[in-house]
Amino acid sequence: MSLPLHRLPPLDPLKGFVAAARHLSFTKAGEELHLSQSAISRQVQTLEEQLGVALFQRSTRALHLTPEGERLFRTASEVLARLGSTVEDITASRRQPRVTISASIGVAALWLVPRLSGFQARHPDIGIRVSADNRAVDLEAEEVDVALRYGTPEAAPTGSLKLFDETLAPVVAPTLAAALPDGPRLSAANLAHLTLLSFEDGRDYPWLRWEGWLSQLAPTPPAAKALLQFNHYDQCIYAALAGQGAALGRLPLIRDHLEAGRLIPLAPPQPTPNRRAYYLLRSPSSKRPEVEAFAEWLIELGNSDGNASTETGGQSPSGN
Numbered sequence: 001m002s003l004p005l006h007r008l009p010p011l012d013p014l015k016g017f018v019a020a021a022r023h024l025s026f027t028k029a030g031e032e033l034h035l036s037q038s039a040i041s042r043q044v045q046t047l048e049e050q051l052g053v054a055l056f057q058r059s060t061r062a063l064h065l066t067p068e069g070e071r072l073f074r075t076a077s078e079v080l081a082r083l084g085s086t087v088e089d090i091t092a093s094r095r096q097p098r099v100t101i102s103a104s105i106g107v108a109a110l111w112l113v114p115r116l117s118g119f120q121a122r123h124p125d126i127g128i129r130v131s132a133d134n135r136a137v138d139l140e141a142e143e144v145d146v147a148l149r150y151g152t153p154e155a156a157p158t159g160s161l162k163l164f165d166e167t168l169a170p171v172v173a174p175t176l177a178a179a180l181p182d183g184p185r186l187s188a189a190n191l192a193h194l195t196l197l198s199f200e201d202g203r204d205y206p207w208l209r210w211e212g213w214l215s216q217l218a219p220t221p222p223a224a225k226a227l228l229q230f231n232h233y234d235q236c237i238y239a240a241l242a243g244q245g246a247a248l249g250r251l252p253l254i255r256d257h258l259e260a261g262r263l264i265p266l267a268p269p270q271p272t273p274n275r276r277a278y279y280l281l282r283s284p285s286s287k288r289p290e291v292e293a294f295a296e297w298l299i300e301l302g303n304s305d306g307n308a309s310t311e312t313g314g315q316s317p318s319g320n
Helices: 011-023 026-033 037-051 067-094 105-122 174-179 233-241 255-259 289-304
Strands: 056-058 063-065 098-103 127-132 146-151 161-165 167-172 195-199 226-230 246-250 277-282
Touching: 011 026, 011 037, 011 067, 026 037, 063 067, 098 105, 098 289, 105 127, 105 146, 105 233, 105 289, 146 289, 161 289, 167 174, 195 233, 226 233, 233 246, 277 289
Parallel strands: 098 127, 098 146, 195 226, 195 246
Antiparallel strands: 056 063, 146 277, 161 277, 167 246
16 A cells, blocks of 8 residues: 555655765755755755654764665655656657757858748748858757758768759849840940949858959950948848849859849859759757658758759868
8 A cells, every 4th residue: 555645755855865865965965956055954854854763874074874864865866766757758748849950141041041931831840940150060069950061072971962053143133134234144344334242251262253254254354333242142142132233143042032033143054163062961860850851851942953862972061
């Protein structure tokens, strides 16, 4: 027959006793439970009075369990551990599953964030945390489940999946395209009427520079109307959308703007040197169902751009 519940020790004194027995110190037990040393001492004393036995042998230098204290500690610590595990399981079942994804600031702003509503519509019970950073983060150390990486096939991490290739073209807003004297194209005649929007964040991205495009116009192309520089790529595109000038568009990232006519290409698209592309990388330790669902959704988006995902291997590419 089970002991009536009213005869069992209160939980708080029992917790104080287990902590004190674990550390053999009232002071350290108080630190664990965020209580004072005297509060732990009173809890243990209350428990001893209720049981009618001493649980500790006290001295000026040390604290030792009595035989009765050792028996109670073995049972109570096991019961509290099982109780804690059950409480954790119950609360975990109520928490919304969440996926953390890392992407560069430009990729997150222009490509990922505008598409997240599609995933939320399919999986309303899964939360998403976007960590936008232009460095290639350590997925394990920074607790990131999925990352979008940009680089060459040779530099793609082992086991990553290619989502889509990179292509470039100069783009402008339709109002600016309509005002160009030589029509909506990149030409020497139009250059004097164009402000060039340039991405410069202190690192070397020669394929994102204007020099290669301008050298195709003439041996010595005329000067542009002006130059505006930005340290985040998405700022270039937002400036172009506002009609402030021409940006070198990374076409997969601005596909929605092109299809909606918000941006007009001024030249045929060109691939980047060394076939740079966008890759999906999953953390080896993130095998939760919500992570798999999010990764599958990203792969579907990549396939919708007309590029089948393929496994690659090599060194880690940049996070841009």
